Amino acid sequence: MAGTQTLAERQAAGRQARERAKRSQHAEIGNTERDPVELLRANSAGRVEALVPLRYGRMSLSPFTFYRGSAIIQAHDLAGTVNSGIAFPICGDAHLMNFGGFATPERQLVFDLNDFDEVANGPWEWDLKRLVASFAIAGEHMGLGRGPIGEFVWAAVHEYTERMREYSEYSTLDLWHEIISFERMMETAATDEGRALIAKTSKKATTRTHESVLAKMATQRDGRWTIQDAPPALFHPTGPNSLLGKDKNWSDTEAWKGKLAAAFDEYLSTLSTDRRMLIDQYELHDIAFKVVGVGSVGTFCLVMLFVDGHGKPLFLQVKEARGSVIARYYEAPGLEHQGQRVVVGQRLLQAASDSFLGWTSGPAGRNFYFRQLRDMKVSVELERMSSTVLQGYARLCGWALARAHAKAGGKAVEIAAYLGSGERLAEALTEYSLGYAAQNETDYKAFMDACRSGKLEARSDEDMAADFRV
Template sequence: MKTGNPAATRAANGRARRSHMARAAQAQVGELRRDPIELLERNSQGRVERLLPLRYGRMLASPFTFFRGSAILQAHDLSKTPNTGMVMPICGDAHLMNFGGFATPERQLIFDLNDFDEVALGPWEWDLKRLVVSFVVAARHMRLARDTANALVHTIVSSYRDRMHQYADYSALELWYERITFELMVETAVTPERRRAIRRGMEKAASRTSESMLQKMAEFDGERWKIRDMPPGIFHLFGNNTLLDPTDEWLKLGNWEAFLRDMFEQYAQTLTHDRRALLRHFTAQDLAFKVVGVGSVGTRCLVLLMTDELGKPMFLQIKEARQSVISQYFDAQRLEHEGERVVRGQRVLQAASDIFLGWATAPSGRHVYIRQLRDMKLSANVELFDNNLLEGYARLCGWILARAHAKSSGHAIELAAYMGRSDRLAEALTEYSNAYADHVEKDYEIFWRACRSGRLEARTDEDMAADFHV
């Protein structure tokens, strides 16, 4: 009895999506009738009030930092345009700075997506559109020619398309085991300059460990290690330099040990048995608030310093998980716990995730997720890249995003068939990214005027640090 060809049927279903949304239609940006400041203010609700000026100050540095900190704007705008209807777990904020290197549990150094605060179910193309726009906005900030920016978009989309066709032939296990290691990146680099840059990155990552961070961030007082206050970037919740409001629910707990007590046990239960056993070798030494990134500024982010029986350190990051900007504008099934959403999304999208990745509910009901703060982690400083390195980085990002989507969805065949092998999607996304980058610059001007007029208060790290004497 003939059973047919399942792969051919799936490919036909993917091509049929073109009638739902033609590849050329991916160029649409839609009618952008909204107040960007109103959306940013909505996104700031519930954050630490005294850190909002720092959030806006970091965003004010350039249109690119503004773009990094305003994921809510593009999520809103994408929701006003058609989509392919192919829904899967997506990163939600796949701009070019949310890719990086880190060590797997087996101590392999790999490159992958590394920020999942906005992970959610959504149309796959939303991730690709955020990625290509980020390259165009960054290229303009770096004063690169328009043709160079367009070539970067074409590189990203072509890499994503070609890798997706490759993954369409992978078995489920082959795809699950696929990892983009630094060794593989060296092998596939097409120029000596790129190979040298990758090897330099490997050497730098190897030095970025908890032990190397201990001397920079903490000091031993004779009994235990204590994290140094460096406000506004790092401060103790219950210390003199705290930036929490005096009426904050967390401050009513009185000390950091009380803050951790119930929450840490919840967190441990989200780990596998062997990792709970490993965690028991560590004792908490100190807890502090640590401001990170651009878009995350003002959300609650803590660093917990722990040591094992030999006094060797490990830093854990306890980060607030709020509702994803994707789920605010795309109606799909949601998990009740936002920390669990981040963890589940990270595990399914990444090739390998941190062994201590888990979630819990913090005091006052805030959802958090927890992971190691630094474990051979590395990010690219694209502003120092020449055109050759930037083109290689664009190709790598397209490859990584294809791997993540193929793994998270199991629909590499359908995605490859929808895109085909022509440049139609690349051409459409080149048009989209240029048009949307124009809107980013307009939004930045509105944001700049709001800061200058006093509607929003924006302060730099240096300006806020001057308020403290530590």
């Protein structure tokens, strides 16, 4: 435990970690002697077969969307690099699109990490490397050169370094309560353009509520709400638009309803008593299968629509939790239940987590976790950001990642000592990010060749939706 060591001893341990992994060595991109297509195939095993082509279709849009969906490839490569030896629960997929705004249970709008499907014990620098590489790949996608990309990386790494140094002086309780509110973001924004974007995003968040989803996603008849099918992204598991194929044992039968009821009861047991009493005030109206994200396409994901006595909705998302790609390549103790792994990791890393976070086991031995479908959630619109704003966003992501790591690991003192001024790591990670962007481009071309040759099948949302049009 950190409490058994003095601050001086912990600082010495952080500096000593430089001997295990020199900061300059973080420029190396790792073991890239592998077949990216085979790794993706392995990662697709066990998913809904009919949806795997949609996963590849979404990944095929650009090298950046490919990167978002291929966390397994970078995890493989990182396993071939030196690591600091300072490990704790990390996000595992900390690319720039997995940060965003959402409401805390107290209705405060905050900025934080917002995707934890890959959370597992791992070296903290793996998260930072995934983040900076995402800025390099996104920058190239936007047509920017090495100069601006280097500034994005420098901004993220230096903000991470400065915040970690600051957090190394926080008390344990102060660190646990640290939160990045939109008000603080506004105060620290360096430009008028950045402040305007934060204000616009904050306003947008207030419109992204359960009620706004209800109007778009469901229809009411005889006092009951029904989710509208919009295949391939949204459909009823038992209806004519279902894509579950051989997994049709999830059909609307009494046996399935019994299994679902048992799974829901198990989920409720993972919540606090007050949250269980809160959900008890709602009535379940409908359940549908919903396809989400890029990397998660093909995993089992349901949406449950509840309505209270005033006719107001609550949407819960039930998402399958599979084994983390980090745990696959970094050996460390972890939780056996994958849904519990995600929930515990999220609670550790986030400053304030969803009131309805919980986990359960479902049919066919699958693990799941619950969360709200939409609760003032907003994310960055990359294509609309200028180079200046993107640099400010890189600082925000560096800040949020440092806060998450400092809280989850309790190792802010050791990491701050390892980083020093941050200059050497910033130089190494600038080289790393550009090198990994080039490798990602090579992997993307191999992936696209596999799609064109028929080795992999890739289909767009539009193509698949056309299958259901009459």
